[in-house]
Amino acid sequence: MSVLEERYRRWLRLLPASYRAEREEEMVSAFLEGARSGRAGHDDQHPRLLEIASVAALALRLRLGGPGSPPGSYLWGESVRLAALLGLVFWTMIGSLYFGQAVLTYAVPADALPDGVMGIGDAGSPERGRLVLAELSSLLWAAGLGALVSGRHRAAKAAALAALVVPQVLVPPFAGGWDSAARWACSVLPAVVTVLALALGHHRDAPPSRLPARRAVRVLAFPVAVGVLLAVVVGVLGAATRAGAGPAGLLLQAWMWLDPTGLACLSLLGVTVWCVARRASGRASGRAAVPQAPAAAILTVPVVLARAGTLPADMTGVIGLAATLQLVVLLACGLTLAAIGMRALRAAGGGPSAARGTRPADAG
Amino acid sequence: MTAARAITEPAFLVLTALVDAPRHGYGIAQEVERLSEGRVQLKIGTLYGVLDRLAADGFVAADREEVRQGRLRRYYRLTDEGARALEEEAVRLADNARRAVERLRLRQAGGFA
Numbered sequence: 001m002s003v004l005e006e007r008y009r010r011w012l013r014l015l016p017a018s019y020r021a022e023r024e025e026e027m028v029s030a031f032l033e034g035a036r037s038g039r040a041g042h043d044d045q046h047p048r049l050l051e052i053a054s055v056a057a058l059a060l061r062l063r064l065g066g067p068g069s070p071p072g073s074y075l076w077g078e079s080v081r082l083a084a085l086l087g088l089v090f091w092t093m094i095g096s097l098y099f100g101q102a103v104l105t106y107a108v109p110a111d112a113l114p115d116g117v118m119g120i121g122d123a124g125s126p127e128r129g130r131l132v133l134a135e136l137s138s139l140l141w142a143a144g145l146g147a148l149v150s151g152r153h154r155a156a157k158a159a160a161l162a163a164l165v166v167p168q169v170l171v172p173p174f175a176g177g178w179d180s181a182a183r184w185a186c187s188v189l190p191a192v193v194t195v196l197a198l199a200l201g202h203h204r205d206a207p208p209s210r211l212p213a214r215r216a217v218r219v220l221a222f223p224v225a226v227g228v229l230l231a232v233v234v235g236v237l238g239a240a241t242r243a244g245a246g247p248a249g250l251l252l253q254a255w256m257w258l259d260p261t262g263l264a265c266l267s268l269l270g271v272t273v274w275c276v277a278r279r280a281s282g283r284a285s286g287r288a289a290v291p292q293a294p295a296a297a298i299l300t301v302p303v304v305l306a307r308a309g310t311l312p313a314d315m316t317g318v319i320g321l322a323a324t325l326q327l328v329v330l331l332a333c334g335l336t337l338a339a340i341g342m343r344a345l346r347a348a349g350g351g352p353s354a355a356r357g358t359r360p361a362d363a364g
Numbered sequence: 365m366t367a368a369r370a371i372t373e374p375a376f377l378v379l380t381a382l383v384d385a386p387r388h389g390y391g392i393a394q395e396v397e398r399l400s401e402g403r404v405q406l407k408i409g410t411l412y413g414v415l416d417r418l419a420a421d422g423f424v425a426a427d428r429e430e431v432r433q434g435r436l437r438r439y440y441r442l443t444d445e446g447a448r449a450l451e452e453e454a455v456r457l458a459d460n461a462r463r464a465v466e467r468l469r470l471r472q473a474g475g476f477a
Contacts, residue, residue: 023412029435030389031408054409061413068420205417 003045004035011052014059016073057203066205071348075291079341080201081209082295085219087194088145088160090267090299093223093230094260095138095163100231102135134170138163142224144198149219151210153202160195164188186309189302190264197298234258249318256322261310264303265326271296272333279340294341300334371453374414377404379423379442379450386427386441389415415440423449 001009008031012024031051064080065073106128140163148156173184202209211219237258241251256262275293307327312319371379374396381387381395392415393406406414418424423446427439442450 025436026389026438027408027412029437030393030411032435033390034393034408051407051409054407054413056409058409058413204413 002032004047005032007045008032008047008051011047011055014056016059016062016070018070019062060200061203061205064201064203064206066203067207069205072345075294075345075348077201077206078291079294079298080197081206082291083298084194084197084201085145085148085209086271086295087190087197087299088141088148088156089219089223090264091138091141091160091163091191091194092145092220093227094263095141096224096227097230097234098135098138098227100228101234102132104231104235106132130170134167137166137170140166142220145223146216146220148198148202148209149211149216151208153198153206153209156209157195157198157202160198164191164195183310186306187261189306189309190260190299193299193302230258230263252318253322256319256326261303261306262322262326264299265307265330268296268300268303268333268337269329272336275337275340290344293337293344297334297337297341300330300337304330304334371449372414374404374406374410375418375423376450376453376457378406378411378414378418379446382424382440382442383447383450386439388430388437388439392440418446421449422446 005028008028009024012020012027015023031047062069063073064077066077067074069077140159144156144159144163147153147159168188173188210216237251237254240246241255257266271292275296278290278292304327307323307330311323311327314320315324377396377399378392380399381392387395389408389411393408393411397405415424419426422443424440425443427441430437430439
């Protein structure tokens with residue numbers, strides 16, 4: 001076996017074993033024929049980057065399969081696509097919260113709010129303009145969700161990517177230094193995973209993402225309504241904190257559960273309880289495996305990292321207690337969801353190869 | 365078989381490459397490159413992704429296997445359904461091209477303001 005063949009076969013290991021068992025030899029043959037005539041992707045003894053990229057893209061489509069794929073890869077695909085949808089629902093809620101906060105902070109006449117709560121920068125200043133634009137740009141998540149549920153997954157990907165990048169460009173995410181950069185990286189990880197799930201799950205072979213009109217409206221309206229409601233809650237909590245009303249410890253606890261990581265923690269706890277309840281009733285009624293638990297497990301990983309990577313410096317006080325509690329809740333949810341998800345994936349099984357119908361014995 | 369998807373340019377060229385004879389993977393890649401005058405060079409991963417989709421839609425099927433110089437060659441052929449789909453797509457593309465040419469001629473003749 002030549003070095004080139006050995007290296008190409010190594011890249012083919014990206015493909016599912018069942019697919020390789022059926023296609024590896026002819027793929028290697030086709031690749032080497034091209035290499036001999038100097039036409040296929042090779043550079044001396046290395047397959048070219050484009051050739052490797054084509055294998056990686058094929059592996060991704062096979063492992064995150066669409067309709068007609070083996071049950072295991074279809075369930076993985078559905079899990080990643082559902083993770084993208086759930087992530088977009090969550091970030092639409094956060095975007096609506098930021099939008100509501102921006103309206104409350106910057107659009108209410110100056111004399112209607114107490115001194116010192118009019119946001120950052122003077123009215124009309126570039127600094128304030130950038131900040132307001134950054135907060136408004138979080139509505140791009142809603143645009144992404146709307147595009148996805150109406151079946152336009154390319155527009156959804158573009159909107160979600162813009163929602164992720166634009167605020168970072170408008171408002172510098174960290175002041176400098178590795179510690180600051182690491183905390184920022186951890187905090188954006190949940191949004192990055194949502195965008196990645198959207199980009200990877202909705203490939204050419206994925207089923208259409210369009211929902212029936214009424215359901216699509218509900219899926220979009222729910223997080224927007226919750227986000228606006230949360231903006232009001234945050235406004236009231238802010239007024240209570242400024243006025244010194246209520247125990248300071250309780251208010252600090254409340255703030256810890258109202259930031260994106262705290263809200264993600266509460267959302268994942270809700271999904272976990274739902275998955276456990278559904279599993280219990282599903283076991284009784286013998287329902288088939290579903291992708292909710294693996295999807296939520298996928299989303300839990302970056303939230304755990306975000307929480308662990310942005311722990312307060314002082315872990316002894318009320319804030320430290322809330323952060324520890326969140327981490328414990330997230331780990332418990334993650335383990336529960338992973339266990340349910342693994343059972344679902346095991347129940348789905350490996351199944352036959354997606355390309356089984358192309359063998360000569362099956363040709364008709 | 366799942367519902368047939370839109371025929372992309374690589375899929376169109378792969379179907380066209382199989383019209384006259386069954387071909388194996390590298391043979392299809394070569395023929396596609398020739399048909400497109402070098403514009404479309406299918407990588408092996410892309411080629412097999414296209415073949416998987418076309419097989420799932422029932423447009424191509426495996427024909428036979430050969431071993432040449434110790435290497436496996438699997439040949440693919442166009443099915444009747446694939447030939448019909450290719451013809452429909454070719455007619456649609458030809459109609460579009462004809463309309464575009466007609467309008468361009470009108471424009472050159474000063475028919476459009």
